[in-house]
Amino acid sequence: MNALAQSGVGRAFTTPLGLFSGGYILILLVVALTAPWITPFDVTIQDLANSNAAPGWPHLMGTDEFGRDVLSRVMYGARTSLSVSATAIGFSMIVGMALGAAAGYFGGLFERAVMTVVDLTWSFPDILIALMLVAIIGPGLSSTMFAIAVAYLAQFTRLTRAQIVQLKRETFIEATINLGATPAHILSRHLLPNAVAPVIVVGMLAIGDGIILEATLGFFGLGAQPPTPSWGAMMSSGTAQLFLAPWVIIFPGLVVAVTVIAINLFGDALIRALDIRERLRGT
């Protein structure tokens, strides 16, 4: 906690935009974590008598064609969308940092090989990679996660590598090598800790993009499978009665949009608070 305060993350909350976006994200996180206990209705139980009810009491966001509470499903969807995106991005970030750090530190042929492969994934559109993976592994949350992870791998690898290459020239690295430190010590105690801040910020922004990718795949029926509620899948099922019950599609769509905007605003606030704009340039 001390390290967090010292790193300046707290400062991101000091501007109005940072406070609002950060606050929204925190609330969303709480909802996602506690969804099974706090949703007003059960998300899977159908109540056909109440299907396609307009927003009002007690269904604040209305109900869908099976009479399920939209608000509850949006809340539960946060759990699916956020966890899918965050897990995938977290995984991608760890692999990307390891690859980037090793490439940047050891250089040479290894670096060239890693960067060629990584740049190859970079040159394909995300959605194309996702579709290819779905074609191989089949639809479902695991292929969604895998697709998101692969789609962002290049960004994390490149950013980490650039940081490491720059940091390697600092005198304190040479001084530490001169004390007899192993590459593992240099990487884990000096290079990675100094390189991690911008990677985390980019990772956080990527979670926003991951949510969109997850929603897109879900929308095409390639992501979360029914009856698991996810924002994309909800919108997908909502298209059938777009005119009959527009709320079924509007509310999840709205939440996706607001969430992505909030993540981007908070990302900007973080960049400013941590003073790392310069380090993000050119990657």
Place this chain on the structure above:
Amino acid sequence: MSTILKVEALRVAIGALTPLSSVSFSLEKGETLGLVGESGSGKSLTAMAIMGLLPLIGGRITGGSVVFDGSDLTALPEPAYRKLRGGRIGLITQNPMTSLDPLKKVGSQIDVVARLHLGLDKSAARNRTVELLGELRIPEPASIYHLYPHQLSGGMKQRIVIAMALAADPDLLIADEPTTALDVTVQAQIIRLLSDLIRDRGLSMVLITHDMSVVAQACDKVVVMYAGTAVEYGTVAAIFDDPRHPYTKALIGCIPRGLAGAQRLKGIEGTVPSVAHYPQGCRFHPRCPRAEAICAAVSPPFIASRDGAAACHFAGAVG
């Protein structure tokens, strides 16, 4: 001999702070005066005050006077100052790149000064520039004229800046640490160049440095500065022969003498305080080896000595 520059009880404020006060000296025609002190002692601020550049950093003169060739500059409006700067007063900075435009040929950057201040036309200015570069012992001036700053070494860039400072035939040069970033051989060449110019052109110069050996080599008079104020002034001979202020003594003691069996180098413990932390009484007292109780309480007056004066309670005492 006539006085070209007279600074009296100069006082500078930046916002609510007063980083500079009680700076006085006078410079005669043909003389070189050294302003010396550790970094943060107020040398550059003094130079900026003389050049009318304080507004750039949000500062202003709040007391005293700066008289250049008989006229007071403290009340000079900016347009008139612009004529003076680069015209009758030339400035040489420590980092040549603060004076040079990286995207323009060095020759044309010198031309501009002559055209602006002397009203020369293009070809006259160019001829003059090439002549000036030759006078500054720059080899092949006609081809150097067409180069860009990044194609030149540090010492050569500094010569170009000197040429810019000289382009309008000034009466006074202000050189703010002109050799600090240079190698010793280059420093020696630049110092020789400046000394020759002073002699041959009858110029006067304020030479700012933190190095007492540069003062000993190149100056006629010295003002020693500490924490935003002058602490001792006098002729170079007197100051080195018989330094009266403990700070002056300490500064001289910091320079290794290249002689065998020389006395041990003595640093000055501690660091120069920043504006917000200037001490009460004598500003040097927390670091002073001679300090007594009075030093912390009472700001010492200037006590005159042979060819100078020192602001120390014990400046009159022998030893």
Place this chain on the structure above:
Amino acid sequence: MSEFLEVSRLSKRYTSKRGLFGAARSMYAVNDVSFRMTKGRVVGVVGESGCGKSTLARLILRLIEPSSGAVRFDGLDLLKQRPREMRRLRARMQMVFQDPYSAIDPRYTVADAVMEPFQIQGVRLSSAARSDMISGLLTMVGLNPQTASSYPHQLSGGQKQRIGIARALALKPALLVLDEPTASLDVSIQAQIVGLLERLQEEMGLTYLFISHDLALVKYFCDEVLVMYLGRVVEALPNTDAPARHPYTRTLLDSTFQPDPKLRRRIQPLAGEVPSPFDLGPGCAFAARCPRASERCRVETPLLAASGGGHAVACHHPD
């Protein structure tokens, strides 16, 4: 007694391409350098920036691999050491770096920084021993033990350099390479640091390789001096009283000012500038600037030759 450090015919060559299709050009940052050091001595390496001093330091500590040549430290051939053995050996040969501002990880506290050497070398300390060690090391380099919890950005340049020295000495090395440890500091702080280094050398019986561009400082501080020009050692002085025989060393001496106006120099103009190190032809690299250069100097490279009493000069016409 075997030599403590023996450097034989050490060279480091760099190649660079000019533009995309340009021909590869090469230069020797360090060219055929040989010398020996005995335990407990202070050997100075002096030369202008770019002459290869830092490259030589890195080669000696095997922070970079040489293009050719050998380094023996305490009887061990350093270039034959495997990575693990080399890492172990590093505890005994340490370095203080030129730039104190980036020599400490900004995320480390002073305590972390001075304890890191023990962590790296696998020395386990109880927490009581640890805090004793921290305050002992800080006191040794003249810092208040309370600075232990500070971060580097809270310290001055001089304080950071003291931390650099504490880190380098933590493991009680036998050899300390000092690469311009005071070049970025004020003269007053430079004198403090040099005083500290003198004291530590006496107390710990250290052997120093002291690199500087300041001949006056080197003459003051060192027992023996190596003078470098464009990658080569051009003169080796067995003691600081030995009169310089190489014209370049004399130029360096003549460029050094004394803090005494009675010892003003007559600065001789020096022809041209240091030539580009790339693709140097045959002959003496100093020939173009040397007042004594003859036809022979332009075609035949002078080699370092002993001239009695441990003195060696690489010049066809030494003094």
